[in-house]
Amino acid sequence: MARDIDDLPKNAANYTALTPLWFLDRAATVHPDRRSLVHGAVAFTWRQTYRRCRRLASALSRRSVGLGSTVAVIAPNVPALFEAHFGVPMAGAVVNCVNIRLNAPTVAFLLGHSSSAVIMVDQEFFPLAEEALKILAEKSDKNYKPPLLIVIADENCDPRTLKYALGKGAIEYDKFLETGDPEFAWKPPEDEWQSITLGYTSGTTASPKGVVLSHRGAYLMSVSGPLVWGMNEGAIYLWTLPMFHCNGWCFTWSLAALCGTSICLRQVTAEAVYSAIAKYGVTHFCAAPVVLNTIVNAAPEETILPLPHTVHVMTAGAAPPPSVLFAMSQKGFRVTHTYGLSETYGPSTICAWKPEWDSLPPEQQARLNARQGVRYTALEGLDVVSTQDMKPVPADGKTVGEIVMRGNAIMKGYLKNPKANEETFAGGWFHSGDLGVKHPDGYIEIKDRSKDIIISGGENISSVEVENILYSHPAILEVSVVARPDVRWGESPCAFVTPKPGVDKSDERRLAEDIMKFCREKMPAYWVPKSVIFGPLPKTATGKIQKHVLRAKAKEMGPVKYSKL
Numbered sequence: 001m002a003r004d005i006d007d008l009p010k011n012a013a014n015y016t017a018l019t020p021l022w023f024l025d026r027a028a029t030v031h032p033d034r035r036s037l038v039h040g041a042v043a044f045t046w047r048q049t050y051r052r053c054r055r056l057a058s059a060l061s062r063r064s065v066g067l068g069s070t071v072a073v074i075a076p077n078v079p080a081l082f083e084a085h086f087g088v089p090m091a092g093a094v095v096n097c098v099n100i101r102l103n104a105p106t107v108a109f110l111l112g113h114s115s116s117a118v119i120m121v122d123q124e125f126f127p128l129a130e131e132a133l134k135i136l137a138e139k140s141d142k143n144y145k146p147p148l149l150i151v152i153a154d155e156n157c158d159p160r161t162l163k164y165a166l167g168k169g170a171i172e173y174d175k176f177l178e179t180g181d182p183e184f185a186w187k188p189p190e191d192e193w194q195s196i197t198l199g200y201t202s203g204t205t206a207s208p209k210g211v212v213l214s215h216r217g218a219y220l221m222s223v224s225g226p227l228v229w230g231m232n233e234g235a236i237y238l239w240t241l242p243m244f245h246c247n248g249w250c251f252t253w254s255l256a257a258l259c260g261t262s263i264c265l266r267q268v269t270a271e272a273v274y275s276a277i278a279k280y281g282v283t284h285f286c287a288a289p290v291v292l293n294t295i296v297n298a299a300p301e302e303t304i305l306p307l308p309h310t311v312h313v314m315t316a317g318a319a320p321p322p323s324v325l326f327a328m329s330q331k332g333f334r335v336t337h338t339y340g341l342s343e344t345y346g347p348s349t350i351c352a353w354k355p356e357w358d359s360l361p362p363e364q365q366a367r368l369n370a371r372q373g374v375r376y377t378a379l380e381g382l383d384v385v386s387t388q389d390m391k392p393v394p395a396d397g398k399t400v401g402e403i404v405m406r407g408n409a410i411m412k413g414y415l416k417n418p419k420a421n422e423e424t425f426a427g428g429w430f431h432s433g434d435l436g437v438k439h440p441d442g443y444i445e446i447k448d449r450s451k452d453i454i455i456s457g458g459e460n461i462s463s464v465e466v467e468n469i470l471y472s473h474p475a476i477l478e479v480s481v482v483a484r485p486d487v488r489w490g491e492s493p494c495a496f497v498t499p500k501p502g503v504d505k506s507d508e509r510r511l512a513e514d515i516m517k518f519c520r521e522k523m524p525a526y527w528v529p530k531s532v533i534f535g536p537l538p539k540t541a542t543g544k545i546q547k548h549v550l551r552a553k554a555k556e557m558g559p560v561k562y563s564k565l
Contacts, residue, residue: 020222310332
């Protein structure tokens with residue numbers, strides 16, 4: 001058996017478990033007086049943030065919340081949610097960030113499935129938490145023990161809601177911190193495989209699965225993200241992306257590693273984004289394509305153009321239309337396109353920009369940048385394989401297969417779900433469920449989710465490609481294309497469209513005919529939507545359009561019929 005060149009063992013001086021918690025300790029040492037976080041009239045330094053997180057860890061520990069415990073947080077982008085990413089695991093527990101747009105029955109399921117011992121809830125969402133806990137109690141046995149309830153209040157707090165919550169036995173968050181020690185001697189995990197967070201799949205499917213992430217993976221991905229993005233020390237980061245979504249794509253921890261400044265937004269609007277850029281000098285933010293679409297279509301009075309400096313934007317969560325990427329670049333934003341899933345700590349591939357693209361026409365640059373790209377530094381394996389035998393597809397940009405990944409950027413697994421783990425890790429790869437192609441330069445490109453492919457007359461239609469063309473129509477603000485039953489073709493594309501403000505919607509039939517005519521000029525005939533439906537699109541809190549809702553609606557509408565068959 002082959003041996004290493006030495007037999008030197010690990011010891012306390014040369015080895016410790018990887019964890020992103022050390023980033024906070026370092027930030028408080030290197031830049032103690034630099035602003036760590038700003039939220040309205042509230043601002044903290046890194047010294048203060050470290051002390052507050054240690055107080056949180058101490059207060060939890062004094063209530064026997066530690067290794068094996070889960071702490072749920074139901075909150076928008078407020079300081080307490082940022083602090084929970086450090087304070088909860090400093091106590092040895094796992095932080096479970098809950099999507100604030102879920103309904104009470106789903107939240108009840110998550111709280112019960114995760115066995116959450118503590119619930120930290122922003123006062124705005126206290127009614128949601130209260131209803132969820134009531135449902136959970138009704139479904140539990142007689143030994144059910146209600147979790148400790150902590151309510152988060154800030155300058156926007158309705159005092160009546162806070163008073164009501166306190167009357168129900170909740171503890172106010174800052175009062176809870178006062179019970180903790182700001183010099184709490186927290187310890188890193190003994191094993192870096194220890195769980196640090198639990199996050200449930202986004203709700204685009206009917207059955208949320210609990211994604212378990214490790215300290216090791218969180219450390220590597222929180223360093224890998226800024227590295228591939230070229231994010232600098234001291235970055236000023238705007239929280240447009242929900243922190244509860246894949247732990248803010250690990251940038252909660254990255255900001256501590258970079259000793260940067262977080263600007264929190266409770267409500268995300270185009271005007272708020274432009275205002276923060278002007279007021280705080282924001283250098284970076286992350287957002288789903290739907291948010292970018294809002295920014296490029298903002299009214300002139302909501303914008304600040306030209307931008308005072310280059311603002312770097314990372315986008316993921318859905319395939320961004322090239323037209324939106326082009327419009328963002330025209331306004332002075334530098335957009336980096338990434339791709340990933342909850343199971344990969346958020347983005348884990350990046351459309352790495354190549355210098356030779358600089359001389360290309362802007363429209364071609366946008367098309368290249370719309371691809372999902374190559375793997376992150378911390379992702380060891382990325383490929384597109386045949387769904388039949390898992391062999392790599394040729395790098396021809398045409399042959400469709402499933403995108404698979406492996407390495408340190410992959411989750412530990414789904415909580416209490418061995419069957420799903422067996423399926424998702426089959427063959428030694430993580431199966432994304434996304435269908436894509438591999439280009440000659442090695443860059444991958446998503447064509448669709450396997451369940452979103454439209455099979456019309458035996459031909460496969462990529463809903464993403466149809467949507468990308470539709471986004472270039474001057475009247476369309478948002479669009480999603482799904483399969484609708486069709487008496488002639490089995491299925492045909494159905495486009496759900498939100499028109500831009502100012503578009504005349506009085507004659508929807510004429511507008512639909514105009515869109516179909518536009519499509520006939522831009523795409524193969526069998527791709528053209530046979531029906532166009534107008535209205536707002538259902539979305540998750542992270543900006544993903546809920547296609548399963550639209551598919552159900554298209555099915556309820558019944559099949560497309562023809563006057564002559």
